Amino acid sequence: MLRIPTLRDVIKARKVISRFLYKTPLVYSKSLSSLLGCDVYLKLENTLPTKAFKVRGMVYYVNVKEVKKGIVVASTGNFAQATAYAANLVGKKAVIVMPQGVPTNKIEAVKELGGEVVFYGKIFDESLGYAKNLAEKEGLDFVHSVNESLLYEGVGTMHLEVLEDLPDVDLVINPIGGGSGAGSAVIVYKSADPKIEVICVQAEGASSVYQSLKQGKIISTGIANTIAEGIATGRTYELAFTILNKRIDDVILVSDEEIINAVKLLFKKERIIAEPAGAASLAAAMKLKFSSKKKVVLMITGGNISDQLANKLFND
Structure with a gap:
């Protein structure tokens, strides 16, 4: 039996993790706020020692x-x-x-x-x-x-930090590959306030979770064809699906082109270097319409972009 973590578990994990990892910044982006028509905040998990949330x-x-x-x-x-x-x-x-x-x-x-x-x-x-x-x-x-409950508890601390820094957050967008990031988002935000919206975003070429959540059953395509290797999985895993199903507000697909545009936009507007998977949240936000009063957090989940891709995108 898979154990479903709770908000209490995440709070316990925070006490342990705080001894080894620092709190990552949550920064307001004036330029992206103007572009998207809402208040945009970026949770910079790419600043951790391994440059990613995991x-x-x-x-x-x-x-x-x-x-x-x-x-x-x-x-x-x-x-x-x-x-x-x-x-x-x-x-x-x-x-x-x-x-x-x-x-x-x-x-x-x-x-x-x-x-x-x-x-x-x-x-x-x-x-x-x-x-x-x-x-x-x-x-x-x-x-x-993905199917190890303790990982969700540890990963969930990034969302706990968001709540601490922005208690009136309205919407959080999180990339999803296996599901520990998006799953822990649901655990934290929906436990704190069910009105907080959580949206996950997946690559078009690796859409198992998207299809599963849309149809309400586990579907595994066996296909993972995307430039965003951090979210390139060809199946849906049981623990993530159990947590997300009927609790996530929406799941969005983005193309590799949209992901690359988001990587370039983050660098152009904020000088933030994100890997393709880490920028998927911005790619999804670019497809949505927002209220001007809405506070939106984009989880920038990783910054381990390849040298080849960085040279291509940032030196053009």
Whole structure:
């Protein structure tokens, strides 16, 4: 049985995480507010040590679970760095199984943090199956990046920080791949005030969660074709679906072109560097219409953009 985390769990996690990770900025964007016709705030998770939100979940995990020999996970990059960083905090081994095609900068970052990288498969879901087998073979603790409840509790602290800094927030937009970010958003905001809207955004080329939430049942396409590798998953996972189904206010699809435009816009207007997955919230916001009085938070979930893409986008 999957355990559904609560707001109380997130508050408990905050006490632990605050010893290791600093509170990330929530900044008002005058330029994006003018462009979108509402008050826009950016939650800068790209300022964390691993430049992405997932480190919150793993830092919490290693501090409340007894890790024996080490940890093995599957990841397209940001969860990999989170695992390596957190395992290093407690002096444990971290093995990360990655699909082919992960940006070089993410691979190098994992290695710099002491993680061991193993490549297997073309998409995340293939890497996941291999990681499970490897954990059993080598006696390591396997941590599922989506179906592990403790990760939601740790990740949820970013949303708790939003509430602390902006108690009258009206709407939060969060990218979704596996679902710990969007799922924890629902846990925090809907528990605090059901009137706070939560919207998640997924890439058109990796739309399993979108289809699942629209139809009210788990659907896995097996396809993850998007430039935003941080949200490139070909299936819907049970824990995220259970949390999000009938509680999320909406889920939006964005194209790779819209995502890239959002990456460029964040840099042009605010000099913020976001990876494609991290900028998906802005891509979704560009498709919506807002009341001028609405306070909207865009979760900038990661900044690990590849050198090649950064050079192409920011030097044109």
